[in-house]
Amino acid sequence: MNRYREPTKEMRSGRRALEDLAVVTLLQDWTWHKPTTKWFLHCRLGPALADKEPGLSETDWFILVHDRYPLGSIRFLPAKERGISDTYFHQDSNELGLDDRPWRDGQLCLQYSHFRLSRHAHDLEERSAPRRLLWYVRRAIEWLQCASEGKLVRDGDPFELPHFKRLSLGSELIAFSEEETSFERWSRIDDEQGLVNFIQLRDKPLILVVKEFLSLGQERLLAPAWGRAVKGKEVLGVWIRAENLPIIPPWQAPRTWDDLNAVMATPNKSLFDLLLPTLKKIRDGSPHTALIGFPCSRRFGQQSCQMHWQALNIPKLSNDRAAKGFRHNEKGYRMRDNVQIFRSNAKVHWQPSQNWHQTDIGSRGQLPEAFRQHHVLMIGAGAVGSILAELLVRGGIQSMVVLDDDHLEAGNLVRHSLHLDSLQLPKATQLAQTLNKASPHAQVSGIVSEFPVTDEDQLKEVQACDLVIDCTADDEVLLNLDKFAWEEERKFISISLGYAARRVFCFTAVGHTFPHDVFITSLEPWIAKERSEYPPDSFPREGVGCWNPVFPAGIGDVWMMTCVALKHLVDIATTDQWGTSLAVFEEQTDEEGRFASIRKVDLRDLNG
Amino acid sequence: MDVPSYFTDFLSEIRPPKETLDECKSSHELLRKRLNEFEDLKGIIVSTFLQGSYRRFTQIKPCVDEKADVDLIVVTNLDKNKFKDPEQAMLLFEPFLQEHYEGSFELQGRSVGIRLESIKLDLVITAAPPEAEKNALKSDSVTSYEPFGDLKDWRLVSSWVPSEKRTTILMETAMKEEEWKLSPLFVPDRDAEEWVPTHPLELIQWTRDKNARCSGHFINVVKAFKWWRRVNNSTPERPRGYLLEHFVGDCCPDGIQSVAQGITLTLENIAEAYKLETLLKKAPCSSDRGVPDQNVFKRLAGDDFAAFHEQVSEAAKTARRALDAETVKESVDEWRNLFRDEFPPVDDGGGGKSQKSGFTERTAPAVIGSGRFA
Numbered sequence A: 001m002n003r004y005r006e007p008t009k010e011m012r013s014g015r016r017a018l019e020d021l022a023v024v025t026l027l028q029d030w031t032w033h034k035p036t037t038k039w040f041l042h043c044r045l046g047p048a049l050a051d052k053e054p055g056l057s058e059t060d061w062f063i064l065v066h067d068r069y070p071l072g073s074i075r076f077l078p079a080k081e082r083g084i085s086d087t088y089f090h091q092d093s094n095e096l097g098l099d100d101r102p103w104r105d106g107q108l109c110l111q112y113s114h115f116r117l118s119r120h121a122h123d124l125e126e127r128s129a130p131r132r133l134l135w136y137v138r139r140a141i142e143w144l145q146c147a148s149e150g151k152l153v154r155d156g157d158p159f160e161l162p163h164f165k166r167l168s169l170g171s172e173l174i175a176f177s178e179e180e181t182s183f184e185r186w187s188r189i190d191d192e193q194g195l196v197n198f199i200q201l202r203d204k205p206l207i208l209v210v211k212e213f214l215s216l217g218q219e220r221l222l223a224p225a226w227g228r229a230v231k232g233k234e235v236l237g238v239w240i241r242a243e244n245l246p247i248i249p250p251w252q253a254p255r256t257w258d259d260l261n262a263v264m265a266t267p268n269k270s271l272f273d274l275l276l277p278t279l280k281k282i283r284d285g286s287p288h289t290a291l292i293g294f295p296c297s298r299r300f301g302q303q304s305c306q307m308h309w310q311a312l313n314i315p316k317l318s319n320d321r322a323a324k325g326f327r328h329n330e331k332g333y334r335m336r337d338n339v340q341i342f343r344s345n346a347k348v349h350w351q352p353s354q355n356w357h358q359t360d361i362g363s364r365g366q367l368p369e370a371f372r373q374h375h376v377l378m379i380g381a382g383a384v385g386s387i388l389a390e391l392l393v394r395g396g397i398q399s400m401v402v403l404d405d406d407h408l409e410a411g412n413l414v415r416h417s418l419h420l421d422s423l424q425l426p427k428a429t430q431l432a433q434t435l436n437k438a439s440p441h442a443q444v445s446g447i448v449s450e451f452p453v454t455d456e457d458q459l460k461e462v463q464a465c466d467l468v469i470d471c472t473a474d475d476e477v478l479l480n481l482d483k484f485a486w487e488e489e490r491k492f493i494s495i496s497l498g499y500a501a502r503r504v505f506c507f508t509a510v511g512h513t514f515p516h517d518v519f520i521t522s523l524e525p526w527i528a529k530e531r532s533e534y535p536p537d538s539f540p541r542e543g544v545g546c547w548n549p550v551f552p553a554g555i556g557d558v559w560m561m562t563c564v565a566l567k568h569l570v571d572i573a574t575t576d577q578w579g580t581s582l583a584v585f586e587e588q589t590d591e592e593g594r595f596a597s598i599r600k601v602d603l604r605d606l607n608g
Numbered sequence B: 001m002d003v004p005s006y007f008t009d010f011l012s013e014i015r016p017p018k019e020t021l022d023e024c025k026s027s028h029e030l031l032r033k034r035l036n037e038f039e040d041l042k043g044i045i046v047s048t049f050l051q052g053s054y055r056r057f058t059q060i061k062p063c064v065d066e067k068a069d070v071d072l073i074v075v076t077n078l079d080k081n082k083f084k085d086p087e088q089a090m091l092l093f094e095p096f097l098q099e100h101y102e103g104s105f106e107l108q109g110r111s112v113g114i115r116l117e118s119i120k121l122d123l124v125i126t127a128a129p130p131e132a133e134k135n136a137l138k139s140d141s142v143t144s145y146e147p148f149g150d151l152k153d154w155r156l157v158s159s160w161v162p163s164e165k166r167t168t169i170l171m172e173t174a175m176k177e178e179e180w181k182l183s184p185l186f187v188p189d190r191d192a193e194e195w196v197p198t199h200p201l202e203l204i205q206w207t208r209d210k211n212a213r214c215s216g217h218f219i220n221v222v223k224a225f226k227w228w229r230r231v232n233n234s235t236p237e238r239p240r241g242y243l244l245e246h247f248v249g250d251c252c253p254d255g256i257q258s259v260a261q262g263i264t265l266t267l268e269n270i271a272e273a274y275k276l277e278t279l280l281k282k283a284p285c286s287s288d289r290g291v292p293d294q295n296v297f298k299r300l301a302g303d304d305f306a307a308f309h310e311q312v313s314e315a316a317k318t319a320r321r322a323l324d325a326e327t328v329k330e331s332v333d334e335w336r337n338l339f340r341d342e343f344p345p346v347d348d349g350g351g352g353k354s355q356k357s358g359f360t361e362r363t364a365p366a367v368i369g370s371g372r373f374a
Helices: A011-022 A130-148 A181-187 A257-264 A272-283 A328-339 A383-393 A410-415 A427-436 A457-462 A475-483 A517-534 A555-575 A601-608 B004-014 B020-035 B052-056 B084-091 B092-099 B130-137 B168-176 B200-213 B218-232 B244-253 B259-273 B275-279 B304-326 B328-342
Strands: A022-034 A038-045 A059-063 A075-079 A173-176 A193-202 A207-216 A220-222 A234-243 A288-296 A307-316 A354-356 A377-381 A399-403 A444-445 A466-472 A490-497 A503-511 A581-589 A595-601 B045-050 B067-075 B106-108 B111-113 B119-126 B187-188 B193-200
Touching: A011 A022, A011 A038, A011 A130, A011 B004, A038 A130, A038 A555, A059 A130, A075 A130, A075 B130, A130 B130, A173 A288, A173 A307, A181 A307, A181 B259, A193 A272, A207 A234, A234 A272, A234 B004, A272 A288, A272 A328, A288 A475, A307 A354, A307 B130, A377 A383, A383 A399, A383 A427, A383 A490, A383 A555, A399 A427, A399 A457, A410 A517, A427 A444, A444 A457, A457 B130, A466 A475, A475 A517, A503 A517, A503 A555, A517 A581, A517 A601, A555 A581, A555 A595, B004 B218, B004 B259, B004 B328, B020 B045, B020 B067, B020 B084, B020 B119, B045 B052, B045 B130, B045 B200, B052 B067, B052 B200, B052 B244, B084 B187, B168 B218, B200 B218, B218 B259, B218 B304, B244 B259, B259 B275, B259 B304, B275 B304, B304 B328
Parallel strands: A173 A207, A173 A354, A234 A288, A377 A399, A377 A466, A399 A444, A466 A490, B067 B119
Antiparallel strands: A022 A038, A038 A059, A059 A075, A193 A207, A193 A234, A207 A220, A288 A307, A490 A503, A503 A581, A581 A595, B045 B067, B106 B111, B111 B119, B187 B193
């Protein structure tokens, strides 16, 4: 252990830069904090703040940095002495925290990109040693200024929940699905409390998914639709509704039962008036999850448009096995619970909860809304089909039927999305199973058959699809698509790759049948070109003893061109250009044959 | 501007490196052990302790090609009446030096210089102190050296203990106990062939108290002053070392709030106080802290002092500009005129405008940090 721990040159340079700010006073220079293995600066952020909240001027702070400054995290925390003690927006729950440190837990969120206070609004975070600390301190000053003016959030800012700090260290999660439609249904439901059935998706860590909300009398009130992979044993919980988001102003999540009662109680009802009728049903010697529902909006200042459920853990309640010295009836149990569990200053055991509605969990990169509504028939679960199917399901397509009569072989693994555990099994059903696990909303089924299907039930499934994607590169399939009696107009797309996946051919059409002859005419010149470029015996063979040419193309090329096809598909869908057409994309190389780009090409390129 | 964090970093640049400080401590302890075990010197050694700028925390790092100078006192019980010529007393140590430091030592005017790997020990022997004071001179308070200690924790009392043995209770006692009043020690002056008085312990006490009156900034002002002298003026050679420290002791006012303030006022006060002496090309007089009837500047040449005074007067103007500057950049640039490259520069063009507002305009493009996703 180095007795002589000294702050690095970079840390000192960062600290010197603070001399630039007159509002900052350094109270203690860089000091090593052994329990957290961080360095900290103790400083005071002075006046030059609005007078509205006098408690906010001249506050003390601790800035924690990593040994590797300017790399690593930088945290801004209120001091226990002379620091702020409330919780505001863009701040972690400002609890007192552990004894081994002079700062509270309420870390400021200073990287929040919607900070629109000054002209430094779109400041990229500085990364150099002299400037990074200064950047954070400036943000903290802005934060303080906004806090004192009540402007940490403004109307139109994305809605942010307060930090319901979890008590346990695990990574449990409670998931639900709510949006505008279900909100509207809740508005017509009068019940204020009830029971909830969860599906236990996993045990360790615990993941519970709301299966259905029930009234106290076990009548089903609401049940979200989930994908096929959301299954597991059923677990009982309870729910109650609050009129509003339960917070202690400015933005502190309730910490104790007393806090919670204070924010939820109305003149007619206390928190326990709401909760108690449900507790009767869960006196079974196990802990349970309770949900508190409240309306919220997507943006501050807007009308509420969906329900949010905050989860909390209710420990084992008293029952005739546990209670000693109390009466063995509901009243007795309640008294014991009040003493043991619902004590005024006992902390509420919050559990993390999340809205798993498609729009909420898909926000990082989903396909356009209208596109996601398609029911897809994916014919061909080979390399291209398996990747395209995964792209679509992860992108938000919920309903898909995968059709393929082939089995997965070891030679497929080099560019297929399935794994060892699917070897020698039907690609269609294996792929469906895997895809269902890629999204909580996926409803993918597999049909082990070639196209067309003959079985009655399978036919129904196929007819229910409105977007047919062919990834077989098999002419016969297209001929059959042409002959197939579709009940209604369908959108078709056929995707195939050229030799070595240097080209991808995306043929789209709309109609009651697939226009096979147009397809052939469009593709012919390209196939001719391909043949001229690559002699027929340049196909590698697979294994010994069987002359079986395999189509050579590396995984990167196959996946890349499949993604290009997806982009094209999405473009067509969003611009609504579902005519009959062929789009060809081709890999471009430079003079030395190295990859340069991908370009859309047409017949002129063919001849030129 | 005071720019305290710049001064903090400047001072850590001009301090001797940790290795040097550790070596001071270990060489001193080794020397003491060897002296105590040397047959011929048994019965002669009373105590040994570190004195000088290392003991008072007023030292700066040695020049690039030089070693750090560490001063050590060896208190003996040699009667100065018996050894009228102090050289005789010094020669008693020759066998010891031959055995342990052969080829590395040299008898100087007042001390024996011993060249070690990275430090140069200056060994000064003293004549016998009064019998009643011998125990005090053997105490932890006198003999231990804490390279990373704090002056304010040190007291010349029997209950003082070094940090590794310390407890809160022991410290409380040490802080309350009254300090010893010891007599000056007599050290050799070979050229004058006599013993002269010196009081290193009193000087340490004086420094500690002055430092306390200056909120801990005094010793840093001394260091900064010495550094200024070194990097700006190679001539005249004197005043240097302790004399510089003494000037600061005389001219730095009590109650300073920062090193910046201290160095500015010190330079200005020196410039102001000795105008007459400079005119007359005479060195001033000032009492030794522990031996008041001795003039520390006795051997400082008048011409040298006059040249020095002129340099100080010029530097005082620079310091004043630095202290009064309104922006960090202007201030730091002036301080760097005084202290050169060891004083950190302003990094990355941070702000050239008034510091009244909370923000400064960005003058250089931001370094792109994020913007890449995976």
